[in-house]
Amino acid sequence: MEKHNILIIGGYDPTGGAGVIADAKTAKVLGVNPLTITTSIIPQNNKAVYNKVDIPKKVIKEQLDAIFEDFDVSIVKTGVLNEDAINLILKYKKDYDFKIVCDPVLKSTTNYEFVDENLLEKHVDLFNECYLITPNEEEFNTIINFIEKNNLWKKFDKNPYVLVTGTNDKLITLKDKNVIETIKGKKIDKEVHGTGCVFSSAIASFLCRGEELIDAIKKAKDIVLASVVYATKTKYGYNSNPTYINKEKVIKNLSYALYLLKKINFSLIPEVGSNIAESLLLPNSFKDVAALTGRIIKNKLGGFYIVGDIEFGASEHIAKIILAAKNYDPQIRACMNIRYDEDLIDVLSEKFSISSFDRKLEPPNVSTMEWGTKYACEKFGGVPDIIYDKGGDGKEPMIRVLGVDAIDVVKKVAEIQRIYDRM
Numbered sequence: 001m002e003k004h005n006i007l008i009i010g011g012y013d014p015t016g017g018a019g020v021i022a023d024a025k026t027a028k029v030l031g032v033n034p035l036t037i038t039t040s041i042i043p044q045n046n047k048a049v050y051n052k053v054d055i056p057k058k059v060i061k062e063q064l065d066a067i068f069e070d071f072d073v074s075i076v077k078t079g080v081l082n083e084d085a086i087n088l089i090l091k092y093k094k095d096y097d098f099k100i101v102c103d104p105v106l107k108s109t110t111n112y113e114f115v116d117e118n119l120l121e122k123h124v125d126l127f128n129e130c131y132l133i134t135p136n137e138e139e140f141n142t143i144i145n146f147i148e149k150n151n152l153w154k155k156f157d158k159n160p161y162v163l164v165t166g167t168n169d170k171l172i173t174l175k176d177k178n179v180i181e182t183i184k185g186k187k188i189d190k191e192v193h194g195t196g197c198v199f200s201s202a203i204a205s206f207l208c209r210g211e212e213l214i215d216a217i218k219k220a221k222d223i224v225l226a227s228v229v230y231a232t233k234t235k236y237g238y239n240s241n242p243t244y245i246n247k248e249k250v251i252k253n254l255s256y257a258l259y260l261l262k263k264i265n266f267s268l269i270p271e272v273g274s275n276i277a278e279s280l281l282l283p284n285s286f287k288d289v290a291a292l293t294g295r296i297i298k299n300k301l302g303g304f305y306i307v308g309d310i311e312f313g314a315s316e317h318i319a320k321i322i323l324a325a326k327n328y329d330p331q332i333r334a335c336m337n338i339r340y341d342e343d344l345i346d347v348l349s350e351k352f353s354i355s356s357f358d359r360k361l362e363p364p365n366v367s368t369m370e371w372g373t374k375y376a377c378e379k380f381g382g383v384p385d386i387i388y389d390k391g392g393d394g395k396e397p398m399i400r401v402l403g404v405d406a407i408d409v410v411k412k413v414a415e416i417q418r419i420y421d422r423m
């Protein structure tokens, strides 16, 4: 398949949390080839933006000439711009057929103003040539007020799409502003640097891959949510970390986890059999969780069979554990149940974080797994590596191993098996 090229034109953030580096990381994660042109060097971190040094017009032009001489470009995504960059983009727009996705970065999260009134008026010329503009709520209001106050609607002979971003994002068209679609989001309690860049470059990347606009926005929403969940902590904040967890990735992880399981002499199989499950990010129901349709069961030779296929919706039991755990740590997306052994639990506490619940304390009319997982996580103050219970009437005691994905879980199970074998 011919590689899709996206041309990213924006500012350089040395931390890579925003700007052309964040955009390129996003495009790369989405399988699109990121071509990048830097318009300004912006020394900054999660504490502040310290400067903005514009690249000379001649050098911006040389970067554009070099790119268009050698590459076909279907989408241009813009971030922090200056007047020279806008003039050059408008000039190239006349000669080349590319769509523009413009993220109008008026100021940074740390309140550094990137755009004054002169440059904002120049942005209005660019907006008319855009396919999609992605201001956050505050930027949108600033732009509309500026156009109204300076009577600039006469500059628009086109009616670009605008995605007004926030926890929920609203897709409208600039001139008639009727809401075409509202895309709902899940707010994570974190202030992450560069989410606007990641979101707009993810939309641009999905468009570059041929997705329709609304599908591109919905898929990009999952990317930016993941970039927040997996954001890297720094002294003064969090850097966005574009991450793509889709059904294909979950199935691949589970397949490789089962491949690894076969490499160990896994014998800690409960009477009811084991299952292993991994979910999409922030699963809403067991349908967002993949597992074996059958079980991992003991065979007569001390080994085990893996019965069934990997399917989404295949497990309710293990799924309920993951669905409960996500509320304590959204990065925990996988779990596997193995056989309980009292002596083993004592030894495991040297290497693993452990919590438990007692079925005798279970309130009436609750899902045991949901209640038990919540109880154990509350007691632990997060999600431990292991949650066990000693069983109850007709219920086998059980150890449940949790991790960030199925591969992480099987690596923990392998270590538990090694410890058990040495007992």
Ligand SMILES: Nc1ncnc2c1ncn2[C@@H]1O[C@H](COP(=O)(O)OP(=O)(O)O)[C@@H](O)[C@H]1O
Residues within 6 Å of the ligand: 136, 137, 165, 166, 167, 168, 169, 185, 186, 187, 188, 189, 190, 191, 192, 194, 195, 196, 197, 199, 221, 224, 225, 228
């Ligand atoms: N803490 C967060 N939790 C979930 N989504 C977030 C979070 N921060 C930003 N986003 C999403 O990232 C996108 C861009 O964020 P927004 O704050 O609107 O833009 P900007 O970062 O440019 O101010 C929006 O779709 C928003 O929902």
Ligand SMILES: Cc1ncc(COP(=O)(O)O)c(N)n1
Residues within 6 Å of the ligand: 010, 011, 012, 013, 018, 019, 020, 042, 044, 049, 079, 080, 105, 107, 108, 109, 110, 192, 193, 194, 195, 196, 197
């Ligand atoms: C080079 C560059 N581009 C974009 C932003 C906006 O990112 P944020 O809104 O997180 O400050 C930035 N700070 N730096």
